[in-house]
Amino acid sequence: MxxxxxxxxxxxxxxxxxxxxxxxxxxxxxxxxxxxxxxxxxxxxxxxxxxxxxxxxxxxxxxxxxxxxxxxxxxxxxxxxxxxxxxxxxxxxxxxxxxxxxxxxxxxxxxxxxxxxxxxxxxxxxxxxxxxxxxxxxxxxxxxxxxxxxxxxxxxxxxxxxxxxxxxxxxxxxxxxxxxxxxxxxxxxxxxxxxxxDDPVGILAHKTRSDTFLYSKMLYMGKSYKPEKADKGDLFLKMNGRRLYQYALETVPQAIKDCLEKSNTHISEVKKVLIHQANGKMDDAILKRLYGLYDIAEIPGNVMPMTIAYLGNSSVATIPTLLDLILRNKLEDNTISKGDILAFASVGAGMNINSLVYKM
Structure with missing residues (x-):
């Protein structure tokens, strides 16, 4: 022991x-x-x-x-x-x-x-x-x-x-x-x-990467797009959406796979993928590419529960809110039980990416 x-x-x-x-x-x-x-x-x-x-x-x-x-x-x-x-x-x-x-x-x-x-x-x-x-x-x-x-x-x-x-x-x-x-x-x-x-439980593995050299300016603070308001000097959150989408699609799936491999876990063992709710279509594309890395065409139903359609993108709050809603049985057709394996992942300003594998 x-x-x-x-x-x-x-x-x-x-x-x-x-x-x-x-x-x-x-x-x-x-x-x-x-x-x-x-x-x-x-x-x-x-x-x-x-x-x-x-x-x-x-x-x-x-x-x-x-x-x-x-x-x-x-x-x-x-x-x-x-x-x-x-x-x-x-x-x-x-x-x-x-x-x-x-x-x-x-x-x-x-x-x-x-x-x-x-x-x-x-x-x-x-x-x-x-x-x-x-x-x-x-x-x-x-x-x-x-x-x-x-x-x-x-x-x-x-x-x-x-x-x-x-x-x-x-x-x-x-x-x-x-x-x-x-x-x-x-x-x-x-x-x-x-x-x-004696048996693995809780956090099994995690990985983080920061691609600041090439991508640090994809999310930044800038002036309003309205000329009259821009002169006032207030700064607002700005984003290069297309490049960010491409970056996330190219890097997040591999980051999740690397973390799964670090924990000796195959994607078929994962009950839920809890991903940062940034953009519904982008998250769907990330999930499809993740399973594609394993040559799996048919993605299990409800493997990636989503709240973005009615809660929007609340940045750092999206994943813990999602997890809590599931555990409190407030997300329809989504449950997590003891022994289930979860894959967490997020991408955002920096640009930073992290992933974590967890066993309930």
């Missing part, structure tokens, strides 16, 4: 903002091209094409009275309750985000103190040895936080870690850029604990 230490998810939680924003809510927007020229196509045509490309029909926006750390705290409280642990026993609180606590009336980045410190305060944790810090890593930030937690647990440095992904993309998106319809807000969280086991 070797009693190997594994990192196991014992609790999950999420926060979905109350405000629902449908595609028709963008009918009155003035959309512009990157060069500042107004798009003359009717907005209904723009929206219909957007839906066809992304599968997004609805998204959630945070209400004016809340910030990212508020959402993170709500999701964290759920996860701690779900894990049935004493919050004072947490060794780390890791919060993945990219834009901090941007208020509805002020777009200045607000990250002092860190969002993790704010979450710790909101949870009323008094233990000075619960170390709280933030992790900005693009959309793969939450998954990278889980990977860091695994290192802490495997090294013996920690036994209980709270990892949160929270983001408010609605407040840094340009209403005059068609890409603004992609973005959403939300938060998801997990508690990971050390578990000794």
């Amino acid at each position: 070797n009693n190997t230490v594994y990192s196991v998810i014992t609790g999950t939680g999420n926060y979905l903002p109350e405000k629902r924003v449908k595609n028709d809510d963008f009918l009155d927007n003035d959309f512009y091209e990157k060069n500042g020229k107004k798009i003359l196509s009717p907005n209904q045509e723009i929206i219909d094409k957007f839906l066809e490309i992304t599968t997004i029909a609805e998204r959630r926006y945070i209400t004016d009275d809340l910030t990212t750390s508020d959402m993170a705290s709500y999701a964290a409280a759920q996860a701690v309750e779900s894990a049935d642990i004493d919050k004072e026993d947490l060794d780390y609180i890791i919060v993945a985000h990219n834009f901090g606590d941007i208020r509805h009336d002020n777009k200045q980045v607000n990250i002092v103190p860190s969002l993790a410190a704010r979450v710790k305060y909101n949870l009323k944790i008094k233990n000075p040895f619960t170390v709280a810090y933030d992790l900005p890593f693009g959309c793969p930030g939450w998954l990278q936080g889980v990977i860091q937690a695994d290192y802490f647990i495997k090294s013996g440095d920690a036994e209980k870690i709270l990892v949160i992904g929270a983001e408010t993309l609605s407040r840094i998106s340009d209403p005059h850029d068609r890409d603004c319809m992609l973005y959403a807000d939300g938060a998801g969280a997990v508690v990971l604990e050390a578990e000794k086991s």
Whole structure:
């Protein structure tokens, strides 16, 4: 008996903002091209094409009275309750985000103190040895936080870690850029604990890559596409969508396969592929190419559960929210049982990619 230490998810939680924003809510927007020229196509045509490309029909926006750390705290409280642990026993609180606590009336980045410190305060944790810090890593930030937690647990440095992904993309998106319809807000969280086991369980393997030399500028902060608004100097999230799509399709499937091989797992053993919900059609193409790497033409049904059609792209929050919804039986026709193997993957600003194989 070797009693190997594994990192196991014992609790999950999420926060979905109350405000629902449908595609028709963008009918009155003035959309512009990157060069500042107004798009003359009717907005209904723009929206219909957007839906066809992304599968997004609805998204959630945070209400004016809340910030990212508020959402993170709500999701964290759920996860701690779900894990049935004493919050004072947490060794780390890791919060993945990219834009901090941007208020509805002020777009200045607000990250002092860190969002993790704010979450710790909101949870009323008094233990000075619960170390709280933030992790900005693009959309793969939450998954990278889980990977860091695994290192802490495997090294013996920690036994209980709270990892949160929270983001408010609605407040840094340009209403005059068609890409603004992609973005959403939300938060998801997990508690990971050390578990000794003779049989592999929890996190089996993970891999991360950063292609910054060639692709660091595919997601960036830039001025509004509307000329009059650009002069004001405010910066908004911008994306080279076509190149990003191509990059993700070329690299993410192989990254997942490499991670599966690292854990000695074949794709046929995977019950669910939980991928960052960035673009419905892109994720479908990634999955098809992943199975193609194994010369499998017929993809199992429901292997990749999706929420993007009605929750949009909430960056670091998409995967933990998805996981929590499944575990709470709130995603129709999708269940996860003990012994199931999950493959996680994300891609985002950096450009960064990570993947993780997990056994329930």
